[in-house]
Amino acid sequence: MSYDDQNIFAKILRGEIPNKTVYEDDHVLAFEDINPHAPVHVLVIPKGPYTDIGDFSANASDLEITAYYRAFPKILDKLDLTGDGYRVIANCGINGGQEVPHFHSHILGGTKIGCMVSK
Numbered sequence: 001m002s003y004d005d006q007n008i009f010a011k012i013l014r015g016e017i018p019n020k021t022v023y024e025d026d027h028v029l030a031f032e033d034i035n036p037h038a039p040v041h042v043l044v045i046p047k048g049p050y051t052d053i054g055d056f057s058a059n060a061s062d063l064e065i066t067a068y069y070r071a072f073p074k075i076l077d078k079l080d081l082t083g084d085g086y087r088v089i090a091n092c093g094i095n096g097g098q099e100v101p102h103f104h105s106h107i108l109g110g111t112k113i114g115c116m117v118s119k
């Protein structure tokens, strides 16, 4: 899948669509999901143009990958999720149910999240 620079998260990164930012640095943006599925629902995206976790892990620089994962403890701390726990999900492609083709991880918390997949 080639990267579509008209996807919603690319527009958020360009400042064309507002977002509720939780955390930002040179390589990473974390913001509240517009349609939360839990009391805390935050999306964590790299600023580079990567479609999914496979693309990101294969093609991002070591600096981008390190920055992405090193941002998590800072974000989790800000969201006060480290005590009671949380879930991180990365939907990929059609079977994964990915709607926005810019790599992102969902952080869900603030309650027991329930089954990992619906039956």
Ligand code: 5GP
Binding pocket: 008, 017, 019, 020, 031, 032, 033, 034, 035, 036, 043, 090, 091, 097, 098, 099, 100, 101
């Ligand atoms: P996916 O299904 O691709 O894993 O998740 C995409 C997520 O992006 C969904 O949870 C959806 O609610 C969220 N989303 C879609 N459009 C927007 C938007 O314009 N702003 C924000 N903050 N979240 C969005």
